[in-house]
Amino acid sequence: MADSPEARGGGEMRKRTFVITRFDPDKDQVPKTQTYEIPCRPEWKVLDALNFIKDEVDPTLSHRWSCRMAVCGSCGMNVNGEPKLTCKTSLADYGDTVEVAPLSNFPIIRDLVIEMDGFMDKFKAVKPWVIVAKEKAAEEGTYRQSPEQLAVFKQFSMCINCMLCYAACPVVAKEPDFLGPAAIALGHRYNMDSRDEGAAERNEVFRGEGTVFHCSYANECSEVCPKNVDPAAAINQAKLNAVIDWATSFVVKRGK
Amino acid sequence: MARFADPHAMQPSTPGRTRTAPPQLPDDFWSRPRMRTYLLFDATGIVYLLVGLVALRVAWALKSAEAWNALLTSFANPGYLLFHLIALVSAIFVGVRFFRLFPKAQPARIGPAKPPPRPVLHAMLYAAWIGITVVLLAILGGVWP
Numbered sequence: 001m002a003d004s005p006e007a008r009g010g011g012e013m014r015k016r017t018f019v020i021t022r023f024d025p026d027k028d029q030v031p032k033t034q035t036y037e038i039p040c041r042p043e044w045k046v047l048d049a050l051n052f053i054k055d056e057v058d059p060t061l062s063h064r065w066s067c068r069m070a071v072c073g074s075c076g077m078n079v080n081g082e083p084k085l086t087c088k089t090s091l092a093d094y095g096d097t098v099e100v101a102p103l104s105n106f107p108i109i110r111d112l113v114i115e116m117d118g119f120m121d122k123f124k125a126v127k128p129w130v131i132v133a134k135e136k137a138a139e140e141g142t143y144r145q146s147p148e149q150l151a152v153f154k155q156f157s158m159c160i161n162c163m164l165c166y167a168a169c170p171v172v173a174k175e176p177d178f179l180g181p182a183a184i185a186l187g188h189r190y191n192m193d194s195r196d197e198g199a200a201e202r203n204e205v206f207r208g209e210g211t212v213f214h215c216s217y218a219n220e221c222s223e224v225c226p227k228n229v230d231p232a233a234a235i236n237q238a239k240l241n242a243v244i245d246w247a248t249s250f251v252v253k254r255g256k
Numbered sequence: 257m258a259r260f261a262d263p264h265a266m267q268p269s270t271p272g273r274t275r276t277a278p279p280q281l282p283d284d285f286w287s288r289p290r291m292r293t294y295l296l297f298d299a300t301g302i303v304y305l306l307v308g309l310v311a312l313r314v315a316w317a318l319k320s321a322e323a324w325n326a327l328l329t330s331f332a333n334p335g336y337l338l339f340h341l342i343a344l345v346s347a348i349f350v351g352v353r354f355f356r357l358f359p360k361a362q363p364a365r366i367g368p369a370k371p372p373p374r375p376v377l378h379a380m381l382y383a384a385w386i387g388i389t390v391v392l393l394a395i396l397g398g399v400w401p
Binding site: 023 | 261262264265266267268269270272274275276277278279280281282284285288290291294298357360361362363364365
């Protein structure tokens, strides 16, 4: 049969039970769970199973996804309680029952879809763009950067905004004003950029309420980061930089 | 699911168009292995508070020879021995965790200076820890200076 798993190159199908969080804002007061038992191919990722449920079993299930190759950062969910990119998470690593829930610490819009506007607000707060006092004229050429200068911040620029770090962070869970791992890592990334002149502005943000000094270095963000950005390293480097910046501001006068 | 997260966690500055469910956390998030380690790490703060109180007691006992002898006698108590053992384990636990996380918290460079590579920094921390411990033991044991 053309549709058999063998014909498609798959091995033995295995029945698995998915316990999925459901929330309909028009009907439900709080989220509930719904169970689906489906046949899964051995090579499937968690996202494949969710797409199968959506396509074949229950079209009302809502979840976000796009690229299927861990670069778009859309499909972050809690799989058995751990924040994961579902397109990168193999079902082979799980037992017969798999729990899929929306990312922790975020308001839930519907089923597995979380409200990410709060995250975007926090992003804007760190001014994530290259700030220069005076733009160079086009004739003066491009802003050049050596590989060594790039290496200083490259790791922190690999973030795909998947928000797993916010779901894992114990401070985000308790302090709504905390800027959070990805936003601080991004701010730090621009502070470390040789072309940027906005470090003083961002360090002022970092010295404010609910930023770098609220991080208790649980390191959870770095443990769950699928792109090895290591936000915990960025936050804790930013702490020292913010202090050095504060101390030098007494010695070196800064123009506006 | 349980509602451990702050209900205002990650709320947008302007409300969205649809009603949302409050932020959730898995019921057992605190007992997961990584979080358990972190909470244990935090809980060692209580041990250090108690060690601080014991240090005050030691300082107080310096007032007379009798008080000092009474202190040494009380330190032979199994309860005290157990407490000191817990304090030692806590210090090693925190030290190991701190040494694991410290190197990556170093900025890429401070002015012209560049910190050594992480494994070297790691080794330096352990070497300093062991060195200081040996020196302190030598002083306390009366071997040196």
